[in-house]
Amino acid sequence: xxxxxxxxxxxxxxxxxxxxxxxxxxxxxxxxxxxxxxxxxxxxxxxxxxxxxxxxxxxxxxxxxxxxxxxxxxxxxxxxxxxxxxxxxxxxxxxxxxxxxxxxxxxxxxxxxxxxxxxxxxxxxxxxxxxxxxxxxxxxxxxxxxxxxxxxxxxxxxxxxxxxxxxxxxxxxxxxxxxxxxxxxxxxxxxxxxxxxxxxxxxxxxxxxxxxxxxxxxxxxxxxxxxxxxxxxxxxxxxxxxxxxxxxxxxxxxxxxxxxxxxxxxxxxxxxxxxxxxxxxxxxxxx
Amino acid sequence: xxxxxxxxxxxxxxxxxxxxxxxxxxxxxxxxxxxxxxxxxxxxxxxxxxxxxxxxxxxxxxxxxxxxxxxxxxxxxxxxxxxxxxxxxxxxxxxxxxxxxxxxxxxxxxxxxxxxxxxxxxxxxxxxxxxxxxxxxxxxxxxxxxxxxxxxxxxxxxxxxxxxxxxxxxxxxxxxxxxxxxxxxxxxxxxxxxxxxxxxxxxxxxxxxxxxx
Numbered sequence: 418x419x420x421x422x423x424x425x426x427x428x429x430x431x432x433x434x435x436x437x438x439x440x441x442x443x444x445x446x447x448x449x450x451x452x453x454x455x456x457x458x459x460x461x462x463x464x465x466x467x468x469x470x471x472x473x474x475x476x477x478x479x480x481x482x483x484x485x486x487x488x489x490x491x492x493x494x495x496x497x498x499x500x501x502x503x504x505x506x507x508x509x510x511x512x513x514x515x516x517x518x519x520x521x522x523x524x525x526x527x528x529x530x531x532x533x534x535x536x537x538x539x540x541x542x543x544x545x546x547x548x549x550x551x552x553x554x555x556x557x558x559x560x561x562x563x564x565x566x567x568x569x570x571x572x573x574x575x576x577x578x579x580x581x582x583x584x585x586x587x588x589x590x591x592x593x594x595x596x597x598x599x600x601x602x603x604x605x606x607x608x609x610x611x612x613x614x615x616x617x618x619x620x621x622x623x624x625x626x627x628x629x630x631x632x633x634x635x636x637x638x639x640x641x642x643x644x645x646x647x648x649x650x651x652x653x654x655x656x657x658x659x660x661x662x663x664x665x666x667x668x669x670x671x672x673x674x675x676x677x678x679x680x681x682x683x684x685x686x687x688x689x690x691x692x693x694x695x696x697x698x699x700x701x702x703x704x
Numbered sequence: 705x706x707x708x709x710x711x712x713x714x715x716x717x718x719x720x721x722x723x724x725x726x727x728x729x730x731x732x733x734x735x736x737x738x739x740x741x742x743x744x745x746x747x748x749x750x751x752x753x754x755x756x757x758x759x760x761x762x763x764x765x766x767x768x769x770x771x772x773x774x775x776x777x778x779x780x781x782x783x784x785x786x787x788x789x790x791x792x793x794x795x796x797x798x799x800x801x802x803x804x805x806x807x808x809x810x811x812x813x814x815x816x817x818x819x820x821x822x823x824x825x826x827x828x829x830x831x832x833x834x835x836x837x838x839x840x841x842x843x844x845x846x847x848x849x850x851x852x853x854x855x856x857x858x859x860x861x862x863x864x865x866x867x868x869x870x871x872x873x874x875x876x877x878x879x880x881x882x883x884x885x886x887x888x889x890x891x892x893x894x895x896x897x898x899x900x901x902x903x904x905x906x907x908x909x910x911x912x913x914x915x916x917x
Contacts, residue, residue, distance in 0.1 A: 560755050560852070608852045613753045613916035614768035615841075615880040617853050674841055674882060675853050 447495040448704055451653055455507070455697020456483035459540060462689040470548045470622065472665045473689040477541035485509060485540075487516060489697060499524040507538070515539045515570070520592075522579055530579040532592060536633065537572040538659075538693070549607050549620075556609045556618070567605065571661070573598025573631060586641035586651075594633040599626050600665060619672045629663035629688075639701060648704040659693040736807040740873035742815070744779035745904040747772050747894055749911070750878060757878060767913040770881040770890055776815075776904055777874030809873040815865045817897035818857065820879070823907070827886040836881075836892070843878045854880060888913050 461476040477484055491505040500523055507516030520534035546565045550558030559565070575596030582589045602624050609618040635657040643650045664686045671680045750771035751760040757771055765771070820837045822830065830836060841854035844863050855863055860877060869875055879894070890911040896904045 557755050610755050611768065613766040614884070615752055615771060615882065616768070619852050672853055675856055676851065677856070 445494055445496055449493040449701055451489075451491045451493075451699055451701035453489045453491070453653065453655065453697045453699025455487055455489060455655070455695055457485040457487060457538075458483040458694045459485075459691065460694070461691035464687055464689060466548060466552060469669075469684045469686065470545060471686045472542055472545055472624070472667075473663075473686070473691070475542050475545040475547070476691060477543045487697070488512075489516070489699070499530075501530075509539075524579070524581070528580055528582065530581070531576070532579050532594060533576045534574070534594075536575055536594075536596070536598070537570055539568050539570050542567045542569055545605070546607055549609065553609060556611055558607075558609060560608045560610055567603055569603060570601040571598050571659075572601065575631075575633060577633075588637075588639040588641075590637040592635040592637075594635065596631055596633070597628055598631050598661060599628045600624075600663065602626060617674060621670045622667045624665050624667040627663045627665050629661050631659060631661040633657065633659045641703075648702055651701050651703065652698070653701045654698045655696070657695045659695075660690070661692075662688050662690045664688040737868070738781070738807060738809050738873070739812055740778035740781050740809045741812050742776045742778060742896070742898060742904060745774065745776045745894070745896060745906040747774050747906045747908050749773075749909060752880060763909050764912045764914060765890075766916050767886075768884040768916060770885060770911060770913070772879045772892070772894070772908055773876060774879060774894055774906070775874055775876040776896055777872075778809075781809075781873045806870045808868040808870055810868045811866075811873075813898040813900045813902065815861050815896060816899050818860050818864075819895045819897075820857065821893045821895070823891040823893055824889050825887050826883055826890065830883070839882050840879045841882060842880070845876065885913055
């Protein structure tokens with residue numbers, strides 16, 4: 418159901434692009450549909466451990482290769498009156514359309530326009546329980562032996578400039594987006610037991626909203642290759658960079674021995690910079 | 705018109721009657737309710753040095769991990785074997801028995817209290833003979849199974865007291881000492897009080913205590 422809700426705006430607007438709705442033909446001047454495959458690389462700050470768990474130290478990242486691969490679909494619609502819509506949906510190997518990049522574009526000038534839209538993508542927090550395993554001496558830091566992993570979503574609204582350049586069969590578009598985003602809130606539980614002792618402890622984390630400004634430039638290059646009747650088939654490439662500096666603060670409740678008398682604490686963590694680079698390529702059909 | 709009163713219709717009628725009787729009787733809930741008395745208490749040692757406790761016969765424990773398993777039961781009923789469900793195969797199965805998979809044991813006298821008295825000095829402030837129930841926490845299987853932490857021992861009587869006990873006429877729980885006991889030995893007297901004011905008591909084995917490195 419969650420996936421359906423996410424893809425619904427894309428489906429609605431894609432439907433509008435179909436020739437089944439003839440009335441739209443007078444409203445939509447041109448349509449483009451694309452399919453592409455891409456890679457996503459996350460580069461987070463990793464700060465020294467303090468006395469408190471900092472979830473952003475456990476953003477999934479590796480030095481060897483891009484952390485995520487995704488398949489994407491997009492639609493670009495050119496309306497009358499210099500308005501455009503650009504809709505991109507990406508999915509990991511679970512085929513859940515969880516990466517969204519939806520923009521409305523107004524082009525008052527040939528080479529300069531304005532955008533406003535919505536952006537969201539998922540990423541993983543892995544093995545955050547290692548903080549407790551390493552720092553809580555004398556305890557089994559987490560009695561849960563499973564691989565601890567959580568999916569969190571960066572979600573934000575954005576606005577910016579767009580600069581399209583079209584020369585014969587070459588179409589280059591630059592976007593300079595910025596906005597405000599937040600990491601999805603979540604709750605986690607860590608259970609601990611004293612080594613060679615009876616004492617048990619349970620720690621529950623509930624994160625807070627973490628709004629932060631982000632910068633999100635994008636570049637798109639399209640090359641028309643073939644004409645098939647009224648349609649044009651081409652290849653496309655797209656690159657983007659997302660940068661943000663945020664902290665994940667939370668409320669922590671700790672129980673010892675029994676569920677009586679918990680200790681509640683508010684924890685403010687330092688802000689981390691992290692960035693995301695995406696590169697993808699594919700095919701498009703314009704008609 | 706002549707009514708056929710031959711052998712075949714009569715046999716068919718008899719078989720049909722037998723079948724109907726079987727259908728009716730199979731829909732009657734069999735008796736799975738038994739009364740019993742708590743008349744036996746046993747105490748065993750637990751090794752709680754790891755993440756999960758295990759039963760052990762070893763009388764050596766870490767001083768911060770003193771733990772016992774207590775079982776109270778109806779010794780007579782357990783010994784008699786009447787509580788064992790017969791494995792009667794196909795004919796013993798009825799629609800209702802499928803819905804009542806476990807017998808239910810109703811205690812004649814309910815559990816009203818539990819006390820723990822130390823038989824050794826636990827620290828300079830806790831001498832032998834002191835009621836140390838408040839220094840223990842407990843775990844009761846199948847009670848709030850989603851919970852990781854313990855129950856206070858004072859909460860045990862109300863948690864243990866049930867209208868009936870499924871499966872067998874006994875109930876077990878684990879006791880864990882909160883104290884890091886200062887001495888080198890520990891032994892406790894555990895007493896369960898029932899609603900008729902009778903008590904069941906058991907003494908733990910003498911425990912040798914070692915310190916964690």
